[in-house]
Structure formats: C-alpha cells, structure tokens
Amino acid sequence: MSARRHLALAIAIWAVLSVAGIAAVAGMQILPIVASEEARVVNGAFVLLTVVSVPVLMFVVVAIVYSAIRFRASDDDGEGPAIHGHGALEVGWVVVTFAMVIGLAAFGTIGLLEIRGDQRADLEVKASATQWAWAFEYPDLGVASKELILPVGRRARITIVSDDVIHSFSVPAFGIKQDAVPGRVTQLYVTPTATGTYGAQCAELCGLGHTKMVTRVTVMEPSEFDAWLAQQRQQP
Ligand SMILES: [Cu+2]
Missing domain, CATH: 1.10.287 (Helix Hairpins)
Known part of the structure; x- marks a missing residue:
C-alpha cells in the first residue's frame, strides 16, 4: 500500500x-x-x-x-529513514x-x-465565613440564617466576606465557587432553576474544621420564600 x-x-x-x-x-x-x-x-x-x-x-x-x-518490523531493529521538516x-x-x-x-x-457580566440582582445576600461556619444575612429584608434559602428563578447577588482566613463558598449544584478573602468583599451571582436542597461547602483548606464547614442551600418557590421570611422575622 x-x-x-x-x-x-x-x-x-x-x-x-x-x-x-x-x-x-x-x-x-x-x-x-x-x-x-x-x-x-x-x-x-x-x-x-x-x-x-x-x-x-x-x-x-x-x-x-x-x-x-x-x-511494525518483526526482524529489523534498525532505525527508519530520517525525517526532515515538513512546512x-x-x-x-x-x-x-x-x-x-x-x-x-x-x-x-x-x-x-x-x-x-450582568450586575443586576433581584435579591441581596451576604455570606460570612468564619472558622468554621457559614452565616447568611439578607440585609434588605432584615433576616439572618445559618442556611442559605433562595427563591427559584430569582437572580441573587451573594456578597462574601471572611473574618479570619481565606475560605471559599462553593455550591456544586449551582456551578459556582468564590473565595472569601479577609479584608476584601467578593461576589457571585446565582439564578436557581430547580427547587430542592443542595450542599454548600468551604472549598479552601482553612484549618482543622475545614471539612465540617458545610451548610445547606434550599431553593423554594417564591411564595414559600416569602412565608419563610415572615416566619424568620417573628423569631426573636
Ligand atoms: Cu475551609
């Protein structure tokens, strides 16, 4: 051939x-x-x-x-012909x-x-990282939570801060991850598309309790989210 x-x-x-x-x-x-x-x-x-x-x-x-x-060459161990440049x-x-x-x-x-690219958001959330826990605040709504609760279909801006060392906020189901850097404010945006409960975890080795620095993210229908807000406000 x-x-x-x-x-x-x-x-x-x-x-x-x-x-x-x-x-x-x-x-x-x-x-x-x-x-x-x-x-x-x-x-x-x-x-x-x-x-x-x-x-x-x-x-x-x-x-x-x-x-x-x-x-393949069965009985020949010599080298083949030299090859020069091929423009x-x-x-x-x-x-x-x-x-x-x-x-x-x-x-x-x-x-x-x-x-x-789009800086607009329907909802503001502040995520605070400390060794070794996450805390969330909804500054415009006057509510705080240990878990992240989001309404489906609404674009949330999550502002991330750290009080001590570098952490990283990661929600694999949302495809997002952003470092929490002491002295700096970082952000990410998320628009949940499916209701349910997902895992969030710290994705930056931050000390002994790093592996336990996990929390839950729950995505609700907007009406359920409003009911949750009302319920949180009633708590002292
Ligand atoms: Cu960590």
Whole structure:
C-alpha cells in the first residue's frame, strides 16, 4: 500500500471514530446536578471541552495504533529513514492549535460574561465565613440564617466576606465557587432553576474544621420564600 493510501485510510478511521465520539458526548450532562443558570453555562463549557478533545484524542490514538500495527518490523531493529521538516504540516499544526485555543478562550469569555457580566440582582445576600461556619444575612429584608434559602428563578447577588482566613463558598449544584478573602468583599451571582436542597461547602483548606464547614442551600418557590421570611422575622 502506498503512503498516500495509508494516510487516507488512517484519516478515514480517525474521522469515523471522531464523529462517533462527538455524537456520544454532545448534549451530555457532565455536572452531576444542574440547578442554576450558571451551572447550565458551566456544564456547556465542560461539554464543549470534551467535544473538542475527542478528535485530538482520536488523532493520537489512531496515529499510534495504526503505525504500531501496519508498520511494525518483526526482524529489523534498525532505525527508519530520517525525517526532515515538513512546512505544510508545521504551518497546519500551528494554525489549527491557535484557532482552537482562541476559539475556546472566546467561548469561555462569553460564558463568563453570561454568569458575571450582568450586575443586576433581584435579591441581596451576604455570606460570612468564619472558622468554621457559614452565616447568611439578607440585609434588605432584615433576616439572618445559618442556611442559605433562595427563591427559584430569582437572580441573587451573594456578597462574601471572611473574618479570619481565606475560605471559599462553593455550591456544586449551582456551578459556582468564590473565595472569601479577609479584608476584601467578593461576589457571585446565582439564578436557581430547580427547587430542592443542595450542599454548600468551604472549598479552601482553612484549618482543622475545614471539612465540617458545610451548610445547606434550599431553593423554594417564591411564595414559600416569602412565608419563610415572615416566619424568620417573628423569631426573636
Ligand atoms: Cu475551609
């Protein structure tokens, strides 16, 4: 078989495996739980990275396996002919990888703007981190809570502060994580899309009690949220 036919066959195998691999992962939910607008964007980024990496993986696998099978030498341990530069291959390599990196950076920027670009919020929440607990306040509503309660479909701005060391507020189901830095105020936005109870945890090693620095996030219907607020206000 000529070199050209080997190349054509290898490209055909690569194309078939790439299309099959992309079909298997496209539209997949990679995050275990997607319970916010932000998590949907983050999941989309994971899916795109996986889709883009399939042809790259198949390129490496097909090149190695095809070469190992078709060009193996059973009784010859000499080195093959030396290969010198290949202009078109080198230019193609640089152009394709450059386009992939710039394309992914552009996609990531659009996703980041979708998550954090809009500064508007329907609800203000202040999250305070201390060794080793979270506390939440709703400054406009005059309510405080040990757990985070949010109404579904409303965009909340969570302002995060720390009194002692660096912590990190992370809600995997919402696809969000933000450091709590002493002396600094950090923020994140979340728009829950599904009612339910989710876990929140500190995601920055902050001392002996770090692993116990967990709390719950409950997403309610707006009417239930209003009832919860009224109930909290009645408590002394
Ligand atoms: Cu911690």
